[in-house]
Each structure stands twice: as C-alpha cells, then as structure tokens.
Amino acid sequence: MKFKHKNIIIAVLVIICFLPGLAGAKAQEPQTEAQAAILIxxxxxxxxxAKDAYRRMYPASTTKILTALLAVETGDMDALVTVGPEINLVSKGSSLARLSVGDTITLRDLIYGLMLPSGNDAAYTIAAYLARRQSGNPDLSAPEAIKVFVDMMNARARKLGAKDTHFTGPDGFHAADHYTTAYDLSLLAREAMRHPFIRTVVSTADYTPDSWKGSNTCSWKNNNLLIHSLNDFYYPAATGLKTGYTGQAGFCLISSGSSNALDLIAVCLKTSEAGRWSDAKALLDYGFANYTWLQLVKAKEAIHTVSITNGDYGQPDAVMLTAAEGFAGVFAQEDAGRIKKEIVIDNNLLETKNSLGEAAAAAQGEYALRAPLSKGQVVGQVKFTLGGRELFSADLIVTADVAPRPWWRTTPALTIIVCGLIFVAAITALSIRRRRKTELAPGNSH
Structure with missing residues (x-):
C-alpha cells in the first residue's frame, strides 16, 4: 500500500550486540580443496x-538426501517394510546397512540405515517401497519400481529448482548420467533440513534399529565424523548431514551447522578424504565468523504508540501500531549495525503542529492520528533500510477501534452552539429591555 505521507522522524538505528567471537573485520574467503563448493x-x-557451484559433478552418496526427503514426504514412517529382491540390484562394492531379503523393518528405521552407514541396500528397499505405494501397484517388479522411483527423484529435484540435476538411482553409485551441482545439492539439503525427523537422523551419531527383524541385525554408526566427539574432525556446531564417495566422485560431504541462531549448509564435492572435513569446517567457520541472522521485526510485533485526536469521551487517547508481517534475514556482521528502522504515517490520517497548535502538538507528541480508527486499519508502514537501500517494509496496523467525537461535541460545533446561545440570549435580553422601556414610557398606563 502506498501513501502520500510525511516521514515522522523516528529513524531508529538498530543496535546489534555482537555475540562473543563473531565481531571483527570480515575475513578473507576460505581456500577449499574441493573442486566445487558452496555455503548457504x-x-x-x-x-x-561459492566455488564452481554450477559445475556438473558426481554426487556419490549425497544423492541419498533426496531419497530420504521423498521417504519423509510420501511414505508412512511407521509402515513395516519387507526387504525384497530389489537389494540384489545393489552394485558390488557398495556401502551397506546389512539388510537381507525377507527382513522386516519400519520405514523410519530404514531412513537411519540409509543416512548413517549410507546403506545402498536401504536406498533400494526404500525406493521399491515408495514406488509401489506411489503407483498403487504392489506387484511392481524391482527394476520397474526403481525406474518409477528415479522418475520421482528427478521430478522432485526439478520442483525444488535443481535444474542441472539428473539421477539414475536412489543411492548415488556411479553412473555417467547421474550428476548434479553443488548449488543443486544445497537446494536438496535445504529442503530436507526443513523436516525435524531428517534433522534428528543426520545429527545422530549411533543408532540401534529396534524394529529390524532379521538374521544380520546390528547397530549403525554415522559416517559423518563432524558429529563424533571423539575424533580429530569433530565440529561442535555440526548438525549433519551426509557423506559420499566413489572413485569418480572423489570424497564428498554435505555438512550443516548451527550457532547463535544462524543455520548453515556447506557442500564440498570431489576433494580428498581429509580435505572434505577440513573444507567443511573452514566453510562453516567462515560463515559463523562473518554473518549473523537477524529478526528485524516479527508479525504482529508492537512497533509504535501514536496519540489520538478527535476521540470520543471514554475512548483511548493513544493506540498501538503493530507490523502486519515479519522479516528476518542473514546479514554480514559489518552491515548489521547500519540497519535503520523508519516509521511512515499516512498523511491523510495525520494531525500535526500546524493543525493542532503548539500546545496540543506538544501534549500529543508533535503529531497524532485522527479518529475514527478501526481495528486492523492500515495507517502507515515500518521500513528497514541499509545504506539507503530498502530491505523490507510492512504495513502498520491499528490494534483497537477508536470512535470519533460526535459532531455536536467537536470544537467547531461547540463554538457555533455557544455563539448561538449567546446570540439568542442577547436577542432575548434586548427584547426584554425594549418591552420594559415601552411599558415605562409616558402615556402607557394600566
């Protein structure tokens, strides 16, 4: 909504208290070993x-993030799944969860087997289950089911904006036409981390699947060393995500971390075994040291109290204005302290010094809104700017009804009424005086 407005002088500098260890000059970007990398x-x-973030790369087992996402989005987490011949399609040399044909296990536990030990057998079991469920055909053969699931994967990737991604299997085992980019993987990881269950899974160091019934049951350990405290690569702020490796893809890692309300995802593709850990830590360190997450305003947050003029007796003499929408974002640490907040009031609703007079203006804080006002009415905007560039604006909403003073109790009306009464009184008095003079004049006798 646009206003012909006056900028009420409430340009407030937003003061940001930097958290320990995050202040200081912006560091240089990290030097990564990975051939392609991104931090979001x-x-x-x-x-x-970003480093070659749009370059086509092989993702290896980081592919399984999309498999897990589809499982959470389209599956029944408590469904008891029977492991079938689809696991015979798993390539030799694959990492395994150690499932066997005929085992039974919930989809919930299968996702742990997919993401922690990076089980390709878990990937194929999940894929076959979801494809048969999605198609409504429980008799789909294993190859047919995997084909249906791959179509589901590519469709979901495109919907998320991963336009340079093409997958041929649920596990990421090498194929020439199974590719993606660091940027596309960040989109998939970001969507996956919206789900609390996936966040729980990828932050779990060790897990025992109680629902698993079979001959080779075991516990699983997460391959992501960033979340294991007893190793040299432990990263306290790490929250996940997924490792990957093939000879062609090299060592890969999608990592996530959270510190001081800032959540980051780093993607490192085709690096060395040690390099994926050091690259991930360097990227996360860079992000936490140089950026901050700020909630500039919340929806329905009280922004400003404005005085009211022309309100009826018993009505409030001031009203609170709240923001219709909220806004938060990530900002460079060096920019955070330069964000300004400005309140703009609709000039059509405004009473200022010129109309109120000096005394009234001083009493009412230099300006006031004129009744009537309705709860939910838009009367202005709150704006946030950085270096003269607008970041966000939200409508300012009135939080209470304010009835106007009846016309006959307004100052002009009362002035007219009083003047009228005085005039009538004067005419009446004059008439009485004339009548008395007439009565007392000579020759008038009763």
Missing amino acids: EQVSGTVLY
Missing part, C-alpha cells in the same frame, strides 16, 4: 560462498 544460509537460501 539454510532458512533463506542466501549464498555466502
């Missing part, structure tokens, strides 16, 4: 660092 803020998707 998880909530907004803002790119904070």
Whole structure:
C-alpha cells in the first residue's frame, strides 16, 4: 500500500550486540580443496560462498538426501517394510546397512540405515517401497519400481529448482548420467533440513534399529565424523548431514551447522578424504565468523504508540501500531549495525503542529492520528533500510477501534452552539429591555 505521507522522524538505528567471537573485520574467503563448493544460509537460501557451484559433478552418496526427503514426504514412517529382491540390484562394492531379503523393518528405521552407514541396500528397499505405494501397484517388479522411483527423484529435484540435476538411482553409485551441482545439492539439503525427523537422523551419531527383524541385525554408526566427539574432525556446531564417495566422485560431504541462531549448509564435492572435513569446517567457520541472522521485526510485533485526536469521551487517547508481517534475514556482521528502522504515517490520517497548535502538538507528541480508527486499519508502514537501500517494509496496523467525537461535541460545533446561545440570549435580553422601556414610557398606563 502506498501513501502520500510525511516521514515522522523516528529513524531508529538498530543496535546489534555482537555475540562473543563473531565481531571483527570480515575475513578473507576460505581456500577449499574441493573442486566445487558452496555455503548457504539454510532458512533463506542466501549464498555466502561459492566455488564452481554450477559445475556438473558426481554426487556419490549425497544423492541419498533426496531419497530420504521423498521417504519423509510420501511414505508412512511407521509402515513395516519387507526387504525384497530389489537389494540384489545393489552394485558390488557398495556401502551397506546389512539388510537381507525377507527382513522386516519400519520405514523410519530404514531412513537411519540409509543416512548413517549410507546403506545402498536401504536406498533400494526404500525406493521399491515408495514406488509401489506411489503407483498403487504392489506387484511392481524391482527394476520397474526403481525406474518409477528415479522418475520421482528427478521430478522432485526439478520442483525444488535443481535444474542441472539428473539421477539414475536412489543411492548415488556411479553412473555417467547421474550428476548434479553443488548449488543443486544445497537446494536438496535445504529442503530436507526443513523436516525435524531428517534433522534428528543426520545429527545422530549411533543408532540401534529396534524394529529390524532379521538374521544380520546390528547397530549403525554415522559416517559423518563432524558429529563424533571423539575424533580429530569433530565440529561442535555440526548438525549433519551426509557423506559420499566413489572413485569418480572423489570424497564428498554435505555438512550443516548451527550457532547463535544462524543455520548453515556447506557442500564440498570431489576433494580428498581429509580435505572434505577440513573444507567443511573452514566453510562453516567462515560463515559463523562473518554473518549473523537477524529478526528485524516479527508479525504482529508492537512497533509504535501514536496519540489520538478527535476521540470520543471514554475512548483511548493513544493506540498501538503493530507490523502486519515479519522479516528476518542473514546479514554480514559489518552491515548489521547500519540497519535503520523508519516509521511512515499516512498523511491523510495525520494531525500535526500546524493543525493542532503548539500546545496540543506538544501534549500529543508533535503529531497524532485522527479518529475514527478501526481495528486492523492500515495507517502507515515500518521500513528497514541499509545504506539507503530498502530491505523490507510492512504495513502498520491499528490494534483497537477508536470512535470519533460526535459532531455536536467537536470544537467547531461547540463554538457555533455557544455563539448561538449567546446570540439568542442577547436577542432575548434586548427584547426584554425594549418591552420594559415601552411599558415605562409616558402615556402607557394600566
């Protein structure tokens, strides 16, 4: 909504108290060993660092993030799944969860087997179950089911904006036409991390699947060393995500971390075994040291109290204005302290010094809104700017009804009424005086 407005002078500098260890000059971007890498803020998707992020790469087992996402989105987490001949399609040399044909296990536990030990057998079992469920055909053969699931994967990737991604299997085992980019993987990871269950799974160091019934049951350990405290690569702020390796893809890692309300996702593709850990830590360190997450305003947050003029007796003499929408975002640490907030009031509703007079203006804080006002009415905007560039604006909403003073109790009306009464009184008095003079004149006798 646009206004002919006056900028009420409430340009407030937003003061940001930097958290320990995050202040200081912006560091240089990290030097990564990975051939392709990207760092994004998880909530907004803002790119904070990129290196050949749009270059086609082999993703290896980081593919399984999309398999897990589809499982959560389209499956029944408590369904008891029977492991079938689809696991015979798993390539030799694959990482396994150690499932066997005929085993039974819930989809919930299968996802742990997919993401922690990176079980390709779990990937194929999940894929076959979801394809048969989605198609409504429980008799789909294993190859047919996998084909249906791959179509589901590619369709979901495209819907998420991963336009340079093409998958041929649920596990990421090498194929020439199974490819993606670091940027596309960040989109898939970001969507996956919206789900609390996936966040729980990828942050779990060790897991015992109680629902698994079979001959080779075991516990699983997460391959992501960033979340294991008893190793040299442990990263306290790490929250996940997924490792990957093939000879052609090299060592890969999608990592996530959270610190001081800032959630980051880092993607590192085709690096060395040690390099994937050091690259991930360097990217996360860079993000936490140089960026901050700010909630500038919340929806329905009280923004400003404005005085009211022309309100009826018993009505409030001031009203609170709240923001119609909220806004939060990631900002460079060096920019955070320069964000300004400005309140703009609709000039058509405004009473200022010129109309109120000096005394009234001083009493009412230099300006006031004129009744009537309705709860939910838009009377202005709150704006946030950085270096003269508008970041966000939200309508300002009145929080209470304010009835106007009846016309006959307004100052002009009362003035007319009083003047009228005085005039009538004067005419009446004059008439009485004339009548008395007439009565007392000579020759008038009763």
